[in-house]
Every structure is written in C-alpha cells, then in structure tokens.
Amino acid sequence: MGKGLLGKRIAIGGSRKTEEISTLIKKQGGVPVVRSLQGTVFLADKQVEPDLRRFVEEQADWVIFTTGIGTETLVDLAEKIGVKEPFLTTLRGAKIACRGYKTFATLKKMDMIPAAVDEDGTTGGLIRSLEAYGFSGKRVMVQLHGEKAPSLMTFLKEKGASVLPILPYRHIPPEPETVDLLCRELMDRKLDAVCFTTAVQVRSLFDFAREKGCINQIKDAFKEDVLASAVGKVTAEALREEGISRLLAPDIERMGAMIIELSRFYEAQPEN
Structure with missing residues (x-):
C-alpha cells in the first residue's frame, strides 16, 4: 500500500461512512479530520x-x-x-x-x-x-x-x-461551529486537502463563507495550498460553479477511488 498522503491532513466533509474514509486515509499515511458539512438526510x-x-x-x-x-x-x-x-x-x-x-x-x-x-x-x-x-x-x-x-x-x-x-x-444544516472551524483551518492553511462527497457539502461551506465574509480567503486557500477532492462529477461540478478549478475527481465515482487519486497526486509532487 502506498503512502502518498504521509503527514497530510485531510478533512472529510461527509457525515456518512466517515470511519471508512478515515481508515482509507490512514492506510495512505494521512491524518483524517472529520468536518461534516452535511446533516442527516x-x-x-x-x-x-x-x-x-x-x-x-x-x-x-x-x-x-x-x-x-x-x-x-x-x-x-x-x-x-x-x-x-x-x-x-x-x-x-x-x-x-x-x-x-x-x-x-x-x-x-x-x-x-x-x-x-x-x-x-x-x-x-x-x-x-x-x-x-x-x-x-x-x-x-x-x-x-x-x-x-x-x-x-x-x-x-x-x-x-x-x-x-x-x-x-x-438535508439538516451542518453545525455552524464545525463549518467555522473548517473555514479557520483553511484560512490558516492547516489542511492539505478537503474531501467532498456530495454537492450539498460544497454549498454548505461556500454559503457559510459568504455569510461570514471570508469567501475570498477560502477561495484563495483552494487556489493556492489546499486541494479540493470530489467523489464524482456532480460534486466536482458544484466546486467549479463556486470558482474552484484546482480539484481532483476520480473516473470511478467511489470514495476509495477518490482517496487513491489523492494519494497519487501527492506522490507525483516533487517534494515527495
């Protein structure tokens, strides 16, 4: 098993199967942090x-x-x-x-x-x-x-x-404290990537950032240092609609494929 995520802090935006995604991230050497952007359906x-x-x-x-x-x-x-x-x-x-x-x-x-x-x-x-x-x-x-x-x-x-x-x-809105924490982590560059598993999670983050007046800082974080990872085309489309073009989305729309794609991205970076 590769270790492309070694030392990388990866935020998980979902509320379902977070343990499963966390295990996949750990197997790639990463540090998962759950920041649910989607309430119960x-x-x-x-x-x-x-x-x-x-x-x-x-x-x-x-x-x-x-x-x-x-x-x-x-x-x-x-x-x-x-x-x-x-x-x-x-x-x-x-x-x-x-x-x-x-x-x-x-x-x-x-x-x-x-x-x-x-x-x-x-x-x-x-x-x-x-x-x-x-x-x-x-x-x-x-x-x-x-x-x-x-x-x-x-x-x-x-x-x-x-x-x-x-x-x-x-969808029940996410806890404001959770979204606020994620925004601060993004602006402080304390994360390497954010995994989005639905378009709803994208809307939750960016709508919150707009309301709090930090939308430009959040977009800058994704453009410069933090990688957005989408589980599939619909989620990736939602990110692009928010102006995020620096993102990864696997051809196979599965969570495991998303994490492997993320790991391969970092393995291909010069510092690795």
Whole structure:
C-alpha cells in the first residue's frame, strides 16, 4: 500500500461512512479530520405528499429526475398514499429527462425511456440535453435530492416553464461551529486537502463563507495550498460553479477511488 498522503491532513466533509474514509486515509499515511458539512438526510413524507398529489392531479408535460434513489422514493411514496397507478400513468404521458446512470437504470426498470439524458452525469450536461426543446408554457416536475439545483431551475424558468420541484429528501444544516472551524483551518492553511462527497457539502461551506465574509480567503486557500477532492462529477461540478478549478475527481465515482487519486497526486509532487 502506498503512502502518498504521509503527514497530510485531510478533512472529510461527509457525515456518512466517515470511519471508512478515515481508515482509507490512514492506510495512505494521512491524518483524517472529520468536518461534516452535511446533516442527516431524512425522508420528508408529509412535506412531499401534497406536491405529489398535485402532480398527479394537474399532470405535467415534462418530468425531470435527478437521482435514482429519489425516483424510487417517489414511486414508493405514491404507492404508500394510494396513487401509484395514477402517478405512473402521469409519468408515461409526459416527456422524461434524467441525470446520471443510476437514474437512467431506475427508469429502464420501469420500462421508461427518457427523451433527454445528460452525457456526463452532471446538471450542466442535463441542461445541454434539454436546450433543443421548447418549454414555454410547459408544466415541468423536477425531482430534486437534497439541494435545489439552482442552475437547472433557472434554465427552465428562463425558458418559460412552470416548474413544480419535489424534494423527497431534506438535508439538516451542518453545525455552524464545525463549518467555522473548517473555514479557520483553511484560512490558516492547516489542511492539505478537503474531501467532498456530495454537492450539498460544497454549498454548505461556500454559503457559510459568504455569510461570514471570508469567501475570498477560502477561495484563495483552494487556489493556492489546499486541494479540493470530489467523489464524482456532480460534486466536482458544484466546486467549479463556486470558482474552484484546482480539484481532483476520480473516473470511478467511489470514495476509495477518490482517496487513491489523492494519494497519487501527492506522490507525483516533487517534494515527495
């Protein structure tokens, strides 16, 4: 096993599987520090039910799914409240778009073939796949997962669509003390890298920094000394949207691959 992270302090932005990620970092010689930027995700049944019923009653011209688990959750919830068949009928009567291979696979199991699919697993790729279609006056239901995908929502509204967002999951904000500590560590250059495992974690950090007036210092830290590491394309896209271009993202979207990629990066540095 390589030791590319020898002596490197690596912050973990996730709240799940932190022990697993910490073990991977230690095996590479690094020092893991957990700085959770994402609270617990919970199913918001009662909050989602009115929107789901509204969708079934009013129907839609387009339905956009952004995650496989979110797609499955809406089907399960529709069954739970007794509207599964009307829900599926409404889906079959609409054009469908989706982001991500897991979402595509979930829809395929339901015998639904999307009219528009991203080419790279990102929200930007999904938007590009939708640019050829007209949305003026169209009703669009968008399944979101944890965050509100502002670029997608803005695109649809600017195209003249009437948008109904449905979020089957919510994220509890992280502890302010934790984010504040991470910001200070970044500004003081006490970290070598930060591992982000969801786009939500990226938003949590940068929104907090903007609110506290230290956004420029945080961006400078990532540009100069601290490496941002993303578990996959969607998380990397969120970092780029915040102006962070110096980042790593593995081709295989797994936590283990992210840590190995990080280790290889440091092994290739002249000082190593």
